[in-house]
Amino acid sequence: MLNIYIYDGTYHGLLTCCFDAWKDKDIYSIRSKEENKSVNLLENVVYVETDNEKAERIIKWVGKEAGYEVQRKLYRVFLTEHPDRGMYILRYLKLLDKLGRNVENHLYDDDVRNINKLSRMHASETHRLYGFVRFEVAGNNILYARIEPDFNQLEVIAPYFADRYNSHLWIIHDLARNMAAIFNGSEYIITEYHGNMLDNESRTEISFQKMWIEYLNALTIKERLNLDLQKQKVPLKTRKHLTEFKLKSKN
Amino acid sequence: MPNNELLRKLNILGAAAKYDASCASSGVDRRGSSKQGALGNSVACGICHSFTPDGRCVSLLKVLQSNDCVYDCKYCVNRRTNDVERATFTPREIATLTYEFYRRNYIEGLFLSSAVIMSPDNTMEIMCETLRLLRQEFSFYGYIHVKAIPGADPLLIEKAGRLADRMSVNIELPSEASLTRLAPQKKKNSIFNSMRYISGRIEEDKSGKLLLRDNLPAPLGETMPKSYGTGSSFSRTFVPGGQSTQLIVGATDDTDHDILTLTENLYNKMQLKRVYYSAYVPAGKDPRLPTLAEPPLLKENRLYHAAWLLRLYGFQSSELFDKNSPNLNLRYDPKCDWAVRNLDLFPVEVNKADYDTLLRIPGIGTISARKIVSARKVGSLGFEELKEMGVVLKRAQYFITCRGKMMPHIKFDTKFIDANLSLDKRAKPIFSNCEKLSLLDYINGGDY
Incomplete structure (x- = not known):
């Protein structure tokens, strides 16, 4: 048997x-x-x-x-x-x-x-997510981020962000698993989640996203262009929720 | 708050800061939750947040306070006589941008540099005000790297150093002759005096002995800030993340040997955390500057590799050069080059050689060496086992034996090895400015 x-x-x-x-x-x-x-x-x-x-x-x-x-x-x-x-x-x-x-x-x-x-x-x-999670400032000053990692990561990244943004309210939403880590300013819970906080982004939010993108563009040394290296460091599959790549493909 | 004027300045002062290679946000571990209402923390290994199309890592918001420079350094885009658009950030603009970028997790913190606005003191004062605003008014606990402007009053450097995590003074040109020729207003002495002051103060805080600070009056009639936070997270108050610097390579005829000897001294005698190299990107048509078809990226890459060998692999700079050439071999990397010149030390038996000897095998890094030492405790290693463990043999295969045997089809002679190593012309991504090793160490630690 x-x-x-x-x-x-x-x-x-x-x-x-x-x-x-x-x-x-x-x-x-x-x-x-x-x-x-x-x-x-x-x-x-x-x-x-x-x-x-x-x-x-x-x-x-x-x-x-x-x-x-x-x-x-x-x-x-x-x-x-x-x-x-x-x-x-x-x-x-x-x-x-x-x-x-x-x-x-x-x-x-x-x-x-x-x-x-x-x-x-x-x-x-996990380490990549520390850098690649992108929050948007949604209504009521709540930070909201979407991720779709290969693996289940909420449990290990939540304590990190709870420390970093302990003076904020935030939600990290794992779209692949319909789960979210939700932080209320003192502790987080991990729970099933189907919400969407991005229905209407404020003008302030959009203008900071644009500044970020333009800044990255200004920072690039054109004489050193190396898209292969960029691709190695930021694999295509990780770009879906990165502000700087997301917005670019929208335009 | 965000408006077109802010965007315009960000574009100019971001672009003006791009030739600074430093991106590290490492060396400081600080919990954010240690202070009520604070924003941010700092992780010793450093974190990359994005990568620009040139493949370089973005960790900090790297901007100049101003590009309105009184100096006229020939290699620099911001030189007085260059016709570029000028801009100056107010301290509050930078603090706001840092805060807003940080809470969206775009960045690890701020890297603040500046052109010289009127005078070094004046510049440093404005920069200090930016840092003070961020730390005190915005309660910002993220990473701050600040440039010390050479020639600025030590009191101002002291003030900035207590607000920042890392401080750096860029040497830019590796010899006095080059400085005199291309940056006549910069003085070697003022550069090294500032660096010495910083390393002295770091040393002082480490040893707990107060050598310099006691003799300092409070800057500009203010009370000296003890530190920007309270509690155990700020036990060392002066730039806990240490000091770094940058050298431009390829703008002058300084040799790699000169550059690496200087580097070695900076690491050993000034306890620098990092020396960065920035391949010269043509910035002007001055006859004293070289005309280059493209930035010397390979040279920059070799220098990083060589410096790596000095810092972590127990090499001396003198070992890395052939007697007849003051420059690094561009055909293959410095470790291969050293090994080929010292074939009498090879082949190395992986089952017996000690850790330091393993580290000197081309293609074997700290991680592979550690794996070998660990695995051979429980069994003897053949080539198959090495491969299964993830030890890459591409270069190592020419220099090792397993249980007394070389890999089949490998001839142990200079010609054969030289021909095979230099065959590898595949375009490789050029080493970027990231702290790659600390990341790998960190992952191997397995902790989160």
Whole structure:
């Protein structure tokens, strides 16, 4: 039989699966309930109820064995929403059990590489978003930004922007996931969101956007034009919500 | 508030600032939530916000306070005798622009430079007022990089330095002879005196010893600001992000050797955080200036690469040059060049060589070297393992052995290596002004 573990879509749910499936030799896959595809005859579905205590035990154990950075790494892998992330994490945890802290030196091991690669991809998108999130000043002085990242990023960027714009109210809207981080001036929540704050941009807002674009144009050294380098630094897929590229394509 | 006049000034004074290569917003970690009502924070690794069509990073709002210059430096677009449109920002205009750009997350902060308006002191006073407005009235906690105008009163430099995160004085021309020829009103002494003052003050704050400050009266009859904030986030008050400078390359016949020796001294003796190079873009037709078909971007790239080797790879500037040539080899990068001239030190066995030796292999950077040291603790490394770990062998393959063997089909001799390395003529993006390494380090740290 091929056992398929299904969890509720939370990190704690995924870790509960790892906990329950630890000794299961027939485990085939760990899936979030939204990803659950049709089941064939050989597959045996196990629905796992999230158990925060089991999940916390794993998190604590990882911290003790390998430290905070590995904890963060596994969490980032979860946030990539990669279809195989469940099994990657389980296999990494088993390796950690076997090798202890040394697991981090096994850089050419497939399981270690998968984890490192996905977490690095996630981290670099996070870093890019720190710079590429673009707020517009909407009605009532609320800062509103739209993003469509490859990975789930709200949880990791919200604390950063809460610190940076702690004297403002802001919303960062992930259009790809219909979720938003909403900050009320003292704390943020992450919630489902279908709003749109950009119905009528104020004239002040538009004039600052224009100033930004003209400024970037003025800053360009024409003798050094290098669009390939620009494309490498600002990949096309990231340009959709960048004021300077968005408005240009509108005109 | 926003109007055509502001836009006009932004266009002129943004364009006038574009030849300054510095874009770093790094070196300071400061939480924004440490002060009620403040706007902004600062992250040690620096953050890029956009990239212009020339591929250069935009991190700070880089503008001049004014381009209305009394000097007549031949290489500079803002020289007095050049017929360009002039403009001067009021302190409030810059503060407003910074604030509005910052809260839209266009920028990390402000980079404020200026042409010399009437006198260095006068210029520096106006710049100080801009910074004061931003820090005090707008409660701005983002990054500020300010230029010290050479020859300005140390009191004014002191004042600016307490409001800013980083300060820089541009040397621009790497030798006194070049300065005399092209920038007769700039004096080597006033440039280096300002730089020395800044590095002295940074050192003082670091060591906790007050050497200079005690002897200073308050500037211009005001009380000296202790710092612009309170609390532990401002434990060092004078330019916590350190000092940087810039050199123009290709406008004079100063050699790469001269430039790198100067660079080395600036890093080692003045504790500079960064030395930037700016490829000369023809700005005038003065007979004392060279005529160039295009800016010497490759030369600039090689210099950055070489400076990288000095700062992070344990090289000395003298190692980077062939006895017969005071300039860097344009055929391949400085590390390859050094390796080819020192083939007797190669091939290096990756399973045995220490970290510092690994770092000297062409194509192996700090990240790959660290990976190798880490992975070989748990098993011996072959070429396959290296590839799987993401170590790029394109250049390294000529200089290493794995378990005692060279890569198949690689001949270990100067001619073969030279021919293959210089074959690589693929147009590559030229190194930009970004702090690339700190970003990678940061990502490897895995934290957010």
